[in-house]
Amino acid sequence: MVDFEVVAMTPEWPGMLSLPLLVFFIALPAIGAWLRRHRSQLASEAAAQLAEFATCVRGDARFRVPDESLQARLARLRVEETASLQLALELGRGDAQLLADAAQRLSTRLRRRVAFERKMLARTASGLRRGAIAATVPPVAILATSTAGIGIPAFTQLLLLVAEILGCVLLWRLARVEI
């Protein structure tokens, strides 16, 4: 009869440290996707507000500063293209048409970004789901083998942990395409 090395499930460092670390990294791509979805929603609202602002400025033919909520929303989004609206606000004092055009252009860019981001999220959703499942199986398998009394050496566990983290970080990074 073949004897396996029986390893007690003591709270040793690899298990203690790696479990929360692994949970975080497995969740990382999903957290990234959730944040992008949230940001995309904010951008969509800002785009609608900007289009409304552009229509108002064009309709009144009067230069005006965007309201606080729109400015705060744009600042929170940290979109590079906001610089053009800021420049229009600074340079085009009195030129309502210039400001309306700048706001309209920014709104169009934001809408385009939102559409791209939604398409990107839809494209990568299944890959991220498969990746999450593939990343969850190894820790479960380690737990199962430990329960069965077959201990995987700590060094091998460490290598597996590194590979898992690398895989999860890659999933998170590759699912993100900036536009």
Place this chain on the structure above:
Amino acid sequence: MSGPPTMVLLAAAAGVIALGVFGLRGLLEIREALRLAEFDRLVSPPAWPATRGLIGVLVAIPVITFIVVPSGADVALLAGAIAASIGFWLSPHWLLAARRRVERTILDELALHLDLLALAMESGSSWPAALAACVEKAPDGPLRRAWERVILEIHAGAEPIEALRNLEQRLRLRPFATLVSALRAAEKLQQPVAPVLRERARQAAAGRFARAEREARAAPLRLWAAMWLCLVPCTAVILAYPAARLLAQVMG
């Protein structure tokens, strides 16, 4: 200790120091050229052979230290020499990759910068004022630093189109060549430059979108590759481990 080995060691140490000094100077020059988007300086970087040698040595050091030292000095030196050769051979590819990365950043930034220039021109600014507004408002990056040099050239007395032509010569990127040609044509026909800039900004944005779209199309395949290369083998190793141990014990 006998004479010749000491001399050889001293010569080797002097060689390494010289390689370090010249190679580091070359690396710093390359870094500065990439930072300022002056690609003409990358055609034949100063002290390039020494820089390549330094990169080779930097690749060889960890190989000698961490991987092969337990196997003995001869094997370590041989592996180090191979690693150094690989580093030396790969350094032009590394330089090209770094240049491509900066080029990509510049092309991504171009749409916003042209947008800002067009906006400033539409509001009646001159070229230096428009460039200054663009530099002030745009986020930091290689293109912004490149515009700073254009402003300096204009202040030094160069014509704006000439300064832009010089920028195009430094960058050697097609969108800049077409931009300069279009601006020259507009100047010859005494047309306003703002619509030209606006149109180029639109095209640069479309180009950026197309590049992002290409990357997005490749993303599912890349995710799949990452999963199969990093995550699936982990499960395979864990499941194979009991079987391997069983086999090892059976084989004695």
